[in-house]
Amino acid sequence: MQMQTTQKNFKVGMTHRTDMRTLSTEEINFEIDMCIGCDRCMRACPVPLSSQVTIADLNRANISDEITPIVARFTDECVMCGSCVPVCPVDNHRDLLMLSLKQRLGISWDGQVDLSKAMGHLPPGWDVSLVLLCLREQAIFRDARLVPDNYLLHFVATSDILTLSSGVELMREGEFGRDIFFILDGQCEVFSQGTDQLSLPLAVLRRGEYIGEQGMLTGQPRSVTVRAAQDRTVVLKVPEQVMQRLMEVSPAVQDFFVQLSSARAIEDMLSRLELFKGISAEDIHALATQASIQRVEREEQLFSEERKGKPVRETFHLLLDGFVRVARKTGRSEHPERIIAYRQRGDYFVGGLDMLGDRRAVTVTAITRVTVAEITRVQLKSLLTRYPAFKERIQERVQLYQEANTAAHSAVFEPFDPEQLQQALVNTSSAAEARSGLHALVSDGVVEGTEVLVIDLDKCIHCNECEEACERRHGQSRMNREGMVVGNMSIVTACRQCQDPVCMLCSRAGIARKPSGEVYITESCIGCGICAERCPYDNISIVSLTEDENEVQPASWQRFSRFFSKGFGKERGRKVLPMAQTPAEPGPLQPFVNDGLENLRKKIAIKCDLCAGYNNQACVQACPTGAAIRVNPVTFFGSTEDILSRKAR
Numbered sequence: 302m303q304m305q306t307t308q309k310n311f312k313v314g315m316t317h318r319t320d321m322r323t324l325s326t327e328e329i330n331f332e333i334d335m336c337i338g339c340d341r342c343m344r345a346c347p348v349p350l351s352s353q354v355t356i357a358d359l360n361r362a363n364i365s366d367e368i369t370p371i372v373a374r375f376t377d378e379c380v381m382c383g384s385c386v387p388v389c390p391v392d393n394h395r396d397l398l399m400l401s402l403k404q405r406l407g408i409s410w411d412g413q414v415d416l417s418k419a420m421g422h423l424p425p426g427w428d429v430s431l432v433l434l435c436l437r438e439q440a441i442f443r444d445a446r447l448v449p450d451n452y453l454l455h456f457v458a459t460s461d462i463l464t465l466s467s468g469v470e471l472m473r474e475g476e477f478g479r480d481i482f483f484i485l486d487g488q489c490e491v492f493s494q495g496t497d498q499l500s501l502p503l504a505v506l507r508r509g510e511y512i513g514e515q516g517m518l519t520g521q522p523r524s525v526t527v528r529a530a531q532d533r534t535v536v537l538k539v540p541e542q543v544m545q546r547l548m549e550v551s552p553a554v555q556d557f558f559v560q561l562s563s564a565r566a567i568e569d570m571l572s573r574l575e576l577f578k579g580i581s582a583e584d585i586h587a588l589a590t591q592a593s594i595q596r597v598e599r600e601e602q603l604f605s606e607e608r609k610g611k612p613v614r615e616t617f618h619l620l621l622d623g624f625v626r627v628a629r630k631t632g633r634s635e636h637p638e639r640i641i642a643y644r645q646r647g648d649y650f651v652g653g654l655d656m657l658g659d660r661r662a663v664t665v666t667a668i669t670r671v672t673v674a675e676i677t678r679v680q681l682k683s684l685l686t687r688y689p690a691f692k693e694r695i696q697e698r699v700q701l702y703q704e705a706n707t708a709a710h711s712a713v714f715e716p717f718d719p720e721q722l723q724q725a726l727v728n729t730s731s732a733a734e735a736r737s738g739l740h741a742l743v744s745d746g747v748v749e750g751t752e753v754l755v756i757d758l759d760k761c762i763h764c765n766e767c768e769e770a771c772e773r774r775h776g777q778s779r780m781n782r783e784g785m786v787v788g789n790m791s792i793v794t795a796c797r798q799c800q801d802p803v804c805m806l807c808s809r810a811g812i813a814r815k816p817s818g819e820v821y822i823t824e825s826c827i828g829c830g831i832c833a834e835r836c837p838y839d840n841i842s843i844v845s846l847t848e849d850e851n852e853v854q855p856a857s858w859q860r861f862s863r864f865f866s867k868g869f870g871k872e873r874g875r876k877v878l879p880m881a882q883t884p885a886e887p888g889p890l891q892p893f894v895n896d897g898l899e900n901l902r903k904k905i906a907i908k909c910d911l912c913a914g915y916n917n918q919a920c921v922q923a924c925p926t927g928a929a930i931r932v933n934p935v936t937f938f939g940s941t942e943d944i945l946s947r948k949a950r
């Protein structure tokens with residue numbers, strides 16, 4: 302028996318696992334010896350194909366070269382959710398055994414490519430080699446040693462080739478979308494929506510350039526509108542998961558792509574900021590390309606008081622996306638930190654907020670996943686010297702920040718207008734109460750949502766109609782009306798449709814987002830539970846589609862399916878399949894549908910999708926007193942720029 306030892310890249314779709322390690326050959330043999338063949342792991346496995354594979358097949362594959370095509374496919378489809386581990390009576394690490402198989406088999410992009418779908422959409426006169434030639438014009442694909450032809454072929458095979466007539470819209474400003482578009486031929490015009498419905502032309506993009514990376518990387522709505530500017534403009538529309546897969550199999554592409562894309566995002570953001578008005582396009586371009594980018598995870602610090610005096614204090618930090626908390630240590634054990642402010646995408650720090658202030662450091666912590674650009678002291682100083690108006694604006698801003706810091710000593714979040722919260726229907730008895738409520742909203746991440754369901758407790762008669770209507774419509778209630786109480790409002794426990802939903806990091810595209818913002822479960826979902834684990838707010842549940850968790854009965858899925866196909870848009874009690882009731886765009890990823898295996902699905906995720914596909918929301922509609930309403934929490938705050946300009950008035 303010859304075991305291959307080559308270690309292939311195995312990161313794909315597994316960013317949720319931080320506890321992975323490679324098993325040695327001795328450990329693999331030990332684990333297989335321990336296995337009693339009870340098959341409980343296979344029954345717990347959510348991958349539909351697991352019904353066709355036995356544990357004996359997997360054990361054989363683990364210790365020999367006997368790998369059947371179905372075991373190879375199952376290994377590729379394993380999402381490393383870990384469902385197999387807790388059910389094992391002998392405490393085997395079946396997940397790590399699957400990992401070792403994945404390593405031995407390598408990535409599926411090394412294998413054969415099925416180009417039939419791509420061939421069907423080629424424009425007249427085009428062939429696959431021309432598509433590859435055009436893709437090689439993209440800076441990130443230029444080096445064939447980093448991205449071999451076979452990877453590009455897989456890339457094309459799992460994407461869509463579109464041929465557009467002049468004027469056809471590729472994306473609209475403000476809509477959500479996570480696909481990226483590579484221009485293969487022709488050109489596209491980029492517009493920003495000005496006032497009075499006037500479009501402001503920003504740029505023309507040509508073959509060799511790409512569009513839509515900001516939505517893909519940050520989850521934010523499209524920053525501009527893009528239309529084809531020539532007849533027969535040919536673009537490759539690449540789903541997020543396919544781009545992620547390419548970046549994972551070729552990490553060098555990832556570094557290059559993130560660097561290029563961040564430079565564009567910074568340039569875009571700097572040229573829109575009031576602070577940078579009057580600075581030349583060349584200087585903004587130079588700042589953007591030289592800035593360094595940092596990805597900060599939830600609850601990690603961007604910088605802290607302990608780093609006082611370190612270079613960070615002289616750096617300009619620009620938040621490209623996400624939310625942060627700005628605080629200062631109190632030295633008291635019961636309230637160790639005092640929150641001074643919350644900052645979001647587009648906000649910035651100069652020398653850690655206090656360059657000209659009391660020179661005391663602050664601690665800045667990510668509340669959500671954050672991307673931050675750092676502009677160094679040298680670059681900043683050069684701007685301050687060459688642009689007096691910029692220097693003046695910085696000084697004004699720092700002064701305002703300092704005032705906000707001083708106000709923070711009264712234990713309230715100063716740059717907040719309680720009237721605004723009142724307008725947003727929160728009727729609190731005092732401004733201080735509103736402010737402490739605001740702290741709760743931010744700390745609990747409510748502000749991260751785009752659509753939050755709240756219940757006005759003054760109007761609520763506790764009839765539970767909202768939850769029951771949800772259950773009637775979807776078969777399972779997707780909400781719990783009890784949640785955090787702020788003033789007289791209850792923040793319902795239900796999906797808030799986050800700005801940058803971490804649940805959407807699904808390698809199977811089991812969750813997608815409609816252009817209008819609703820995040821919904823797609824037909825590709827297998828209920829592996831990774832999204833539920835990722836959701837910081839516990840707003841996703843997994844339901845079994847079988848009669849008995851331990852007895853897999855494909856027939857019950859078929860029964861659900863029948864109701865699904867008949868029950869479009871109708872309320873059918875408990876029997877409706879709990880996923881979006883429309884063929885909502887964007888749909889599931891092609892490789893995971895239409896292969897017949899959906900009939901073997903065992904579980905599915907459920908979450909509130911704002912009743913996608915219906916013309917009203919069951920909970921809001923059913924409330925007899927009008928207590929249940931939807932609000933956009935970001936309107937509670939405004940950006941720091943808004944807040945400071947209000948203060949200055």
Ligand SMILES: Nc1ncnc2c1ncn2[C@@H]1O[C@@H]2COP(=O)(O)O[C@H]2[C@H]1O
Nearest residue numbers: 491503504512513514515516523524525
């Ligand atoms: N000023 C600009 N010039 C050229 N392209 C842009 C500009 N601003 C944004 N874009 C691109 O247009 C895309 C719109 O969608 P995204 O925000 O996802 O990503 C954006 C960028 O790819």
